[in-house]
Amino acid sequence: MRIRFTKMQGAGNDFVVLDETRGSLALTPAQYRFLGDRHFGVGADQILTVRPSPSPGIDFQYVIHNSDGGEVEQCGNGARCFMRFVREQGLTTKDAVRVQTLSGVIEPRMGADGRVTVDMGAPVFEPAQVPFDAAGLTPQSEGSWHTWHLALSTHAQGAIISVAVLSMGNPHAVQVVDNVDTAPVALQGPLIEHHPRFPQRVNAGFMQVVSRSQIRLRVFERGAGETLACGTGACAAVVAGIRLGLLDARVDVDTHGGRLTIEWAGVGQPVLMTGPAVTVFEGDIEVPEQP
Numbered sequence: 415m416r417i418r419f420t421k422m423q424g425a426g427n428d429f430v431v432l433d434e435t436r437g438s439l440a441l442t443p444a445q446y447r448f449l450g451d452r453h454f455g456v457g458a459d460q461i462l463t464v465r466p467s468p469s470p471g472i473d474f475q476y477v478i479h480n481s482d483g484g485e486v487e488q489c490g491n492g493a494r495c496f497m498r499f500v501r502e503q504g505l506t507t508k509d510a511v512r513v514q515t516l517s518g519v520i521e522p523r524m525g526a527d528g529r530v531t532v533d534m535g536a537p538v539f540e541p542a543q544v545p546f547d548a549a550g551l552t553p554q555s556e557g558s559w560h561t562w563h564l565a566l567s568t569h570a571q572g573a574i575i576s577v578a579v580l581s582m583g584n585p586h587a588v589q590v591v592d593n594v595d596t597a598p599v600a601l602q603g604p605l606i607e608h609h610p611r612f613p614q615r616v617n618a619g620f621m622q623v624v625s626r627s628q629i630r631l632r633v634f635e636r637g638a639g640e641t642l643a644c645g646t647g648a649c650a651a652v653v654a655g656i657r658l659g660l661l662d663a664r665v666d667v668d669t670h671g672g673r674l675t676i677e678w679a680g681v682g683q684p685v686l687m688t689g690p691a692v693t694v695f696e697g698d699i700e701v702p703e704q705p
């Protein structure tokens with residue numbers, strides 16, 4: 415089957431975007447994996463699919479697959495690219511749309527400067543809803559919130575890390591580090607992602623606090639490995655930093671792929687994420703029946 419795709423990126427987090435508004439492509443997990451493969455396919459961290467409105471008051475449905483082929487609930491950088499895609503492809507003329515995701519409705523809005531702001535909804539802190547198995551663990555009080563001590567084991571060494579755990583529609587474990595450049599992202603990332611306390615795996619964030627309004631962030635993403643930026647990871651890190659008493663309500667997040675700005679007014683309030691969304695190229699690719 416030959417399909418049309420658009421390659422996009424938001425702060426270097428890159429995507430293959432597919433238009434299913436005129437009919438389903440019915441791709442299998444192996445075919446999503448093929449599209450995301452940087453050697454045999456197009457190459458991307460995530461594959462984003464635009465589907466028609468599933469219900470009144472909603473403009474589109476937004477489906478997200480990680481490069482490992484698994485479907486996930488949310489993708490922040492992808493949401494900004496989604497907005498640019500539906501505008502550039504003439505699927506809407508609106509400046510703001512309401513989009514159904516697996517974890518709820520989000521609202522991307524096109525800014526006059528070409529950047530996109532997304533209302534990502536309110537973060538979720540209840541461990542069971544992340545989901546995070548906190549049974550038998552003692553929360554460690556910090557600021558007006560808490561972190562959790564998690565034991566990581568490797569063949570070479572054991573480590574106890576301290577993580578803030580929350581959901582931005584998808585699960586995140588965020589730890590504060592002195593310096594993201596030397597943080598053990600490659601070593602700890604996979605161990606945190608697959609830690610048995612996270613039954614649906616987790617995105618592992620490493621946050622360096624530069625000031626109360628600026629952080630540096632690296633994220634080892636569930637199902638994709640370390641990416642140049644993670645939008646929901648940026649939201650999760652800033653929310654965690656605010657609740658732990660380290661950050662103010664508006665924070666610039668510097669990633670290896672660029673800057674995102676995150677705003678959050680507190681518990682129960684939605685998180686606003688602003689950043690770039692860029693179309694890189696369009697193309698056609700033959701997708702094998704069984705890659």
Ligand SMILES: N[C@@H](CCC[C@H](N)C(=O)O)C(=O)O
Binds near residue numbers: 480486488635638641
């Ligand atoms: N890159 C994304 C997050 C994509 C999904 C994530 N890897 C997960 O499995 O939850 C973002 O910008 O938020």
